[in-house]
Amino acid sequence: MTVSVVTDSTSDIPLELRAELKIDVVPLTISFGGEAYRDGVDLTADEFYARLATAKVLPATSQPPPALFRYAYEHLASRGDVVSVHLSHKLSGTVDTARHAAEEVAPGRISVVDTGSVSMGLGLCVLAAARAARAGGSREQCVAAAESTARRLHVAVALETLEFLRRGGRIGRAQAFLGGLLRLKPVITVRDGEVVPLTRARSRAKALDELYALVAHAERVTEIAVLHTTTPDDAAHLAERARAASPDARLVVGRFGPALGVHGGPGMVGIAVVTEDDRSRP
Amino acid sequence: MATPRPQHPPEAATRPRAIDGPALARAFAGGAATLAQQADAINVINVFPVPDGDTGTNMAMTMRATAAAAAYAASGSAHDVARAAADAALMGAKGNSGVILSQILTGFAAAPPDAVLDAHELARALERGREAAYRVVSAPKEGTILTAIAGAARAARRCADDGAPADDALAAAVGAARDAVADSPNLLPVLKEAGVVDSGAQGLYVMLEGMLRALRGEPLTVQLGGGGHIDESWLHATRRLHDGAGAGYCTEFVVSGRSLDREAVRLALAEMGESVLVVGGDTVLRAHVHTADPQAAFAYARTLGAVSHEKADDMQAQIDALAARPPAGAVSRPCAFAVVAVGAGDGIEELLRSIGAAAVVRGGQTMNPSAGEIAEAIASTGAAAVIVLPDNKNVVMAARQAAEAVPARVAVLPAFSVPQGVAALVAMNTELSFEQNIAAMEAAMAHLATAEVTRAVRATTIGGHAVAAGQAIAIIDGRLEIGEESIERAVLSAVARMVAGRDAPLVSLYYGEGADEAGAEALASNLRTEHGCEVEVVRGGQPHYPYLIGVD
Numbered sequence: 001m002t003v004s005v006v007t008d009s010t011s012d013i014p015l016e017l018r019a020e021l022k023i024d025v026v027p028l029t030i031s032f033g034g035e036a037y038r039d040g041v042d043l044t045a046d047e048f049y050a051r052l053a054t055a056k057v058l059p060a061t062s063q064p065p066p067a068l069f070r071y072a073y074e075h076l077a078s079r080g081d082v083v084s085v086h087l088s089h090k091l092s093g094t095v096d097t098a099r100h101a102a103e104e105v106a107p108g109r110i111s112v113v114d115t116g117s118v119s120m121g122l123g124l125c126v127l128a129a130a131r132a133a134r135a136g137g138s139r140e141q142c143v144a145a146a147e148s149t150a151r152r153l154h155v156a157v158a159l160e161t162l163e164f165l166r167r168g169g170r171i172g173r174a175q176a177f178l179g180g181l182l183r184l185k186p187v188i189t190v191r192d193g194e195v196v197p198l199t200r201a202r203s204r205a206k207a208l209d210e211l212y213a214l215v216a217h218a219e220r221v222t223e224i225a226v227l228h229t230t231t232p233d234d235a236a237h238l239a240e241r242a243r244a245a246s247p248d249a250r251l252v253v254g255r256f257g258p259a260l261g262v263h264g265g266p267g268m269v270g271i272a273v274v275t276e277d278d279r280s281r282p
Numbered sequence: 283m284a285t286p287r288p289q290h291p292p293e294a295a296t297r298p299r300a301i302d303g304p305a306l307a308r309a310f311a312g313g314a315a316t317l318a319q320q321a322d323a324i325n326v327i328n329v330f331p332v333p334d335g336d337t338g339t340n341m342a343m344t345m346r347a348t349a350a351a352a353a354y355a356a357s358g359s360a361h362d363v364a365r366a367a368a369d370a371a372l373m374g375a376k377g378n379s380g381v382i383l384s385q386i387l388t389g390f391a392a393a394p395p396d397a398v399l400d401a402h403e404l405a406r407a408l409e410r411g412r413e414a415a416y417r418v419v420s421a422p423k424e425g426t427i428l429t430a431i432a433g434a435a436r437a438a439r440r441c442a443d444d445g446a447p448a449d450d451a452l453a454a455a456v457g458a459a460r461d462a463v464a465d466s467p468n469l470l471p472v473l474k475e476a477g478v479v480d481s482g483a484q485g486l487y488v489m490l491e492g493m494l495r496a497l498r499g500e501p502l503t504v505q506l507g508g509g510g511h512i513d514e515s516w517l518h519a520t521r522r523l524h525d526g527a528g529a530g531y532c533t534e535f536v537v538s539g540r541s542l543d544r545e546a547v548r549l550a551l552a553e554m555g556e557s558v559l560v561v562g563g564d565t566v567l568r569a570h571v572h573t574a575d576p577q578a579a580f581a582y583a584r585t586l587g588a589v590s591h592e593k594a595d596d597m598q599a600q601i602d603a604l605a606a607r608p609p610a611g612a613v614s615r616p617c618a619f620a621v622v623a624v625g626a627g628d629g630i631e632e633l634l635r636s637i638g639a640a641a642v643v644r645g646g647q648t649m650n651p652s653a654g655e656i657a658e659a660i661a662s663t664g665a666a667a668v669i670v671l672p673d674n675k676n677v678v679m680a681a682r683q684a685a686e687a688v689p690a691r692v693a694v695l696p697a698f699s700v701p702q703g704v705a706a707l708v709a710m711n712t713e714l715s716f717e718q719n720i721a722a723m724e725a726a727m728a729h730l731a732t733a734e735v736t737r738a739v740r741a742t743t744i745g746g747h748a749v750a751a752g753q754a755i756a757i758i759d760g761r762l763e764i765g766e767e768s769i770e771r772a773v774l775s776a777v778a779r780m781v782a783g784r785d786a787p788l789v790s791l792y793y794g795e796g797a798d799e800a801g802a803e804a805l806a807s808n809l810r811t812e813h814g815c816e817v818e819v820v821r822g823g824q825p826h827y828p829y830l831i832g833v834d
Contacts, residue, residue: 196713200637203834
């Protein structure tokens with residue numbers, strides 16, 4: 001009996017990978033003014049960014065309604081155990097809602113994992129759980145796979161501006177990078193669910209170099225994910241360099257969904273890397 | 283104690299053989315006075331063909347702080363006076379020459395407390411000063427102030443061993459320093475090329491001569507041989523300097539007359555203000571007072587004789603400017619370390635703060651901040667660990683000295699230009715440790731090339747380039763590389779050279795005095811077309827340099 005793997009739409013896993021690994025995705029809600037859309041269901045990334053460019057009021061994201069988790073869990077738990085892998089509880093109430101729904105639907109049969117990450121950082125944890133499930137792993141083994149990946153995860157994101165993070169109230173400690181009379185490109189990461197500043201670059205090219213450095217300086221890279229909001233060429237070029245630096249690693253190139261795009265803004269490019277060893281941070 | 287020897291002139295026996303506290307204080311005041319007189323003349327013989335020569339000003343300001351402190355301690359022993367002078371010199375040292383001078387002065391303070399400053403102790407003081415001065419310079423060069431202090435110490439030693447009184451030993455030191463000045467072009471080819479003598483050596487000679495003259499009660503005048511003419515634009519630059527030691531006006535004047543009573547003048551000025559210093563003799567007095575009413579001091583002086591060299595600097599304006607400093611806006615949470623940067627120009631100072639400098643010390647090529655000013659800025663951050671970006675080679679030593687003087691853990695990074703300092707600040711990350719930041723900043727600085735574009739103030743040839751006065755020049759990473767017909771052409775040539783071989787270069791164009799935004803934008807668009815590089819135009823407002831250029 002195969003363990004089912006569920007995540008939320010902030011995991012930004014490309015559609016074909018989702019299909020291949022049979023990953024279920026619970027959508028967050030995107031609202032433009034009075035209109036609400038299910039992320040990736042009623043609104044594609046392309047449509048979202050097209051509207052974002054002209055929107056007078058910034059769209060808002062909100063966690064999935066509890067009913068969506070209940071439906072998903074009821075459906076999947078009827079077939080076996082479930083592992084539900086999500087973005088950091090510090091960024092969204094999604095994981096708490098998931099836990100609550102899991103308790104209601106099938107106590108003891110659904111494991112909910114807080115990865116402390118988001119987007120493809122979260123996505124790579126989901127992929128690890130899904131691969132463990134496909135290999136016939138138990139619920140505990142799938143949870144362990146996701147948690148282990150979360151520990152070996154390195155993320156760097158280059159932003160065109162901190163303005164979207166600031167307006168969305170998610171700037172966290174990256175506000176130390178705010179202001180300044182130079183056109184600096186902030187490079188941030190998400191660590192334990194918090195936005196943390198990594199460095200500032202004097203140009204976009206140098207900011208992208210910083211992302212590449214994450215791969216170039218890491219040893220034994222097993223997974224790489226590269227995402228963008230509106231600049232596919234930058235992502236493709238970065239992915240190409242990353243592949244050259246770590247030819248044996250699995251590589252995913254994708255797009256930030258609306259949940260991340262609304263906070264990062266146009267021009268955002270990110271990289272997530274999983275290494276073989278547990279990360280050790282100073 | 284040395285015993286008198288018959289070969290010495292008979293009057294030697296009647297002169298005091300040793301220097302006591304009051305005499306030493308008088309000597310320091312004399313050295314400060316002659317340095318102040320000759321500061322401009324020393325400034326103009328800087329060999330660098332840009333208006334950066336402030337060796338004379340720096341030495342004079344360092345010595346002024348020294349003399350003022352010595353005057354306060356004048357009633358004590360020679361040791362007390364030397365101690366006070368050395369402490370003040372260490373904190374008041376401005377520029378590299380000031381720092382070296384302060385090291386030389388520590389030689390006097392290192393004598394045992396009960397020692398009498400006779401010829402032997404004077405020679406030892408100069409010897410200790412020489413050792414300290416050589417130690418503070420990372421790559422000592424001959425033909426400089428170091429050679430001059432070494433010669434002075436040797437001469438004083440020889441004289442002391444012959445049993446001479448202290449002032450004769452000092453006279454021998456003065457003679458040796460003067461010889462070292464004259465000989466400096468033979469040791470430093472760059473001086474010979476430029477047709478000047480070494481400014482630091484000249485400053486030391488001027489100071490020692492002033493000390494000797496004050497000791498002997500002779501007029502405090504020094505005749506300098508050689509050294510080039512005084513350039514007006516250059517004087518304009520250096521005259522804007524003043525110290526900021528208290529409230530009111532730092533007021534100075536020289537009065538010439540007959541039977542001048544120094545003590546009476548001192549008492550009269552003490553009624554008007556603080557930090558009174560009166561040096562000189564019967565016919566010429568130089569006076570210094572911090573007072574709220576400089577005109578009253580000048581009016582008093584005119585009752586004594588002919589007044590010249592009046593000067594009144596508003597010290598409160600400087601204090602106000604310091605107090606008005608905005609807080610470190612960019613760093614929003616307390617972090618383990620802070621960064622202090624040095625820069626000149628309103629745009630540059632604002633920029634440095636905006637990208638994370640907790641404090642900015644005003645200064646640079648033509649206004650080297652003192653160790654005391656840097657120490658104050660370090661203290662103002664309240665951080666336990668502080669990274670200092672001197673942003674100029676001539677500020678590095680003062681920064682190191684400031685680092686020694688404060689309780690905080692301080693790292694002085696080798697940022698030799700404002701663009702380098704900016705690169706270091708951009709690399710700052712409050713999430714990382716002090717050590718990690720130092721590594722990140724040093725790496726960022728190493729990637730950056732700097733060009734300084736200005737006009738040559740005097741004709742010279744350096745490194746085989748003939749440069750006419752007024753010609754546009756570009757100095758790339760400290761070396762004069764380019765002479766051009768116009769400032770704009772110098773910018774284009776410098777950037778062409780700096781971007782060569784770089785992958786995706788970013789050019790930062792800081793426009794300052796003598797340039798404007800429209801001109802900078804025109805250059806930027808030219809550079810973008812020519813080299814396909816990114817160009818960021820920044821309003822620097824820096825003095826003397828129409829353009830500073832950084833290439834990442």
